[in-house]
Amino acid sequence: MTPPDHDPTRWLLRPAQPRDLPALEALARASAIGISSLPPDRDALRALLALSAKAFASDDVASGEEVYLFVLEDLAQGGALVGTSGIAAAAGFNDRFYSYRNEFIVQASAELGARNRIHTLHLCHDLTGVSLLTGFHIDASLAHTLAPQLLSRGRLLFIAQFADRFSDRIAAENPGLSNEAGACPFWDAVGRRFFNMDYSAAERLGGGRNHKGWIAGLMPQSPIYVPLLPDEAQWALGQLQPVGELPFHILMDEGLDGDSYLNLFDGGPTADGRVALLKTVARRRALQATPADGTAAAPAGSAWQLVANARQADFRVMLLPATAPGAGLALPAAAAQALHWQAGDALWGALLDSQPPEAAA
Amino acid sequence: MTALHVRGATVADLPLLQAWLAPGAARDLPAPGARSEAWLVVARRADDQPLACLRLRRAIGLDLPRHWYHVGWVVHAAAELGLFHRLQTLQLGNDLTGASELADIAWQPGLDAAAQAEVLAPLLAAALQALRAAEPLAGASALLIAELPGLVDADGLSPFWQGLGRPFYDGDAQQAAQRFGPAWRSHVATLMPRQPVYSAFLPVAAQAAVGRAHPAAAVLAGLLQQAGLRPGGHITIDQGAPVLTAPLDLLAG
Numbered sequence: 001m002t003p004p005d006h007d008p009t010r011w012l013l014r015p016a017q018p019r020d021l022p023a024l025e026a027l028a029r030a031s032a033i034g035i036s037s038l039p040p041d042r043d044a045l046r047a048l049l050a051l052s053a054k055a056f057a058s059d060d061v062a063s064g065e066e067v068y069l070f071v072l073e074d075l076a077q078g079g080a081l082v083g084t085s086g087i088a089a090a091a092g093f094n095d096r097f098y099s100y101r102n103e104f105i106v107q108a109s110a111e112l113g114a115r116n117r118i119h120t121l122h123l124c125h126d127l128t129g130v131s132l133l134t135g136f137h138i139d140a141s142l143a144h145t146l147a148p149q150l151l152s153r154g155r156l157l158f159i160a161q162f163a164d165r166f167s168d169r170i171a172a173e174n175p176g177l178s179n180e181a182g183a184c185p186f187w188d189a190v191g192r193r194f195f196n197m198d199y200s201a202a203e204r205l206g207g208g209r210n211h212k213g214w215i216a217g218l219m220p221q222s223p224i225y226v227p228l229l230p231d232e233a234q235w236a237l238g239q240l241q242p243v244g245e246l247p248f249h250i251l252m253d254e255g256l257d258g259d260s261y262l263n264l265f266d267g268g269p270t271a272d273g274r275v276a277l278l279k280t281v282a283r284r285r286a287l288q289a290t291p292a293d294g295t296a297a298a299p300a301g302s303a304w305q306l307v308a309n310a311r312q313a314d315f316r317v318m319l320l321p322a323t324a325p326g327a328g329l330a331l332p333a334a335a336a337q338a339l340h341w342q343a344g345d346a347l348w349g350a351l352l353d354s355q356p357p358e359a360a361a
Numbered sequence: 362m363t364a365l366h367v368r369g370a371t372v373a374d375l376p377l378l379q380a381w382l383a384p385g386a387a388r389d390l391p392a393p394g395a396r397s398e399a400w401l402v403v404a405r406r407a408d409d410q411p412l413a414c415l416r417l418r419r420a421i422g423l424d425l426p427r428h429w430y431h432v433g434w435v436v437h438a439a440a441e442l443g444l445f446h447r448l449q450t451l452q453l454g455n456d457l458t459g460a461s462e463l464a465d466i467a468w469q470p471g472l473d474a475a476a477q478a479e480v481l482a483p484l485l486a487a488a489l490q491a492l493r494a495a496e497p498l499a500g501a502s503a504l505l506i507a508e509l510p511g512l513v514d515a516d517g518l519s520p521f522w523q524g525l526g527r528p529f530y531d532g533d534a535q536q537a538a539q540r541f542g543p544a545w546r547s548h549v550a551t552l553m554p555r556q557p558v559y560s561a562f563l564p565v566a567a568q569a570a571v572g573r574a575h576p577a578a579a580v581l582a583g584l585l586q587q588a589g590l591r592p593g594g595h596i597t598i599d600q601g602a603p604v605l606t607a608p609l610d611l612l613a614g
Contacts, residue, residue: 105555107529107551107552107553108551108552109530109548109549109551109552111541111544111548112530112532112537112548112549112552113532114530114532114552116529116530116552118529118554120556193559193561193562194437194446194448194561195444217437217439218437218439218444218446219437220448220559220561220562221435222450222556222557222558222559223556224562225528225529225554225556225558225562227528227529228524228525228528228558228562228563229562
């Protein structure tokens, strides 16, 4: 299963298509790391693919309801799917998007010689309407390659290219702590007190797409004083499920803030940031590309960049060796074909910091 | 002629009375000529020996802020799901500011229930009589309150304090109460949560102590009820003990 060769030019990020259904189902079942955004059953997955295809193809003014699902292809394996990620144009579309906001209150009594910095959680709708990065799912064997960088950051080039379809602010939910049995210390300390049931049971009870809205309506509306929570729940605040660490660290590196908001249900961190300030967006530059002979393979240790075409429905991003500032991009035929690029088309690049972790075999 | 009479406390009474008082009670005689405060004792006529005492305050909380939790309810309902939850909330505030108060009621240790009733009845009657006779004070409300002592566990600790107080002040509450007297609760209130707290977040023992009086105060509580005072939806901030209230004009007399 593990490809012997991790040449970064072998991966391509593109919009998911209805024909990807069987491959996505297989991916959802396979050993993968990250945050699953894939619905559990075939009909829901099919509906999601149709919705995404419609969003990528639409020339209409964005309504906020759009979802964009991307897939990562391995060109060296005939285009096999090895990962997926997504964007929702507006969080809480048509409703509200609930989060807990971390706030700190300092209370003091000079007479008692006491001074406390009290952590409180405020139920809020701050992130309603913000664009959401909605998932990150990649073949576990690729965790230590550059493929996760392409899968996560490639989306940001799409947002930058089609900025009027998105908010200028972006957020991403990350899974909080729970054990193998599904028990979640944060839910047990907060949600369970107001529902007397497991989170999974509460979720089933709600069903449907907007279940979080009504669950939130039953949660305490005044701030939660963290010192009143059991130690285990206090400790779980803002803690990540280990499978969420890779995508979270990429977002932290992009400059998102992981300390302000928490997921209402499992206490995991909801990262947020301004699109224009993200590393990949700030580094995005138009590239002057010319067709070139040979391959794009670069010696180990060289710098890499994301290279995206400028098409909406046929958006494509891949990794290519970085070009010197001011220099043109010599685009090998294979890359041009993968990017659906023809002479005269625009291309956009954004430099990556990451180096390939090991020399290509 | 009865064997008891009610009079003002004197310097000579102090050693005896102070030994009866709870930490956090006022321990000094009111300033001479004070209109808002009186310290009454009920004593045997025979030797003038005090048997119980009570501090009558009027227009409370106007110099030193007083704090209580208001016990309220929030209903979270989702009709389509058949969910209906009534949740208790505690809201810190100064709601009873301006009230009159029967405070620091204490008696000689060892009195049985009958003896307690015998000494407390004339003391309460005299206090209510004094209230009715007093000139109105600026800022005073038409309410009378009396705080009862709250539940404590086998170690003498208040489960309510352990659940809601200690997470915000981890110092020795008893010691601080002893040191600061009535000001203790004013000081510690600045450290307590200002936003409503759902009781569901408190330990079970703390939830169970909300609005519960110490059994040792049963006779006192009965007499106050007879006089017309009722639990009014407020509790003390350090013990979660009930605060009994009554409109002054509805008091039995």
